[in-house]
Amino acid sequence: MSGPHVEASCHCGAVRFTLDAAPEVVTDCNCSICRRYGVLWAYYSPTQVHFDPAPPETDTYGWGRRGILFHRCKTCGCMTHWSSVDPKRDRMGVNARMLEPQVLAAARVRLLDGASAD
Numbered sequence: 001m002s003g004p005h006v007e008a009s010c011h012c013g014a015v016r017f018t019l020d021a022a023p024e025v026v027t028d029c030n031c032s033i034c035r036r037y038g039v040l041w042a043y044y045s046p047t048q049v050h051f052d053p054a055p056p057e058t059d060t061y062g063w064g065r066r067g068i069l070f071h072r073c074k075t076c077g078c079m080t081h082w083s084s085v086d087p088k089r090d091r092m093g094v095n096a097r098m099l100e101p102q103v104l105a106a107a108r109v110r111l112l113d114g115a116s117a118d
């Protein structure tokens with residue numbers, strides 16, 4: 001993590017958030033859901049991700065076995081982040097494709113074989 005605050009949003013701008021730091025690494029996961037969404041995840045503590053407005057206007061899809069909710073913009077449908085069902089878990093994922101292209105381009109892409117855990 002490095003650099004100043006980083007802004008991100010969905011296509012229509014209804015879901016906007018600021019990150020305390022740009023991601024150095026983003027994760028390209030091949031599990032059954034990530035490969036369909038086509039996302040690149042950057043992982044943060046929820047305390048480092050600031051939604052405006054908060055909470056964001058999203059619809060969610062729950063994957064119970066992993067205990068996480070996938071959030072997409074109610075208006076434009078962009079997959080913006082996932083959150084943990086357990087509010088005490090200090091981890092969430094934001095879709096790095098919501099970041100400015102130059103911010104994403106500066107991050108290293110890590111391949112994760114999530115499919116083997118499906």
Ligand SMILES: [Zn+2]
Nearest residue numbers: 010012073076
């Ligand atoms: Zn939107």
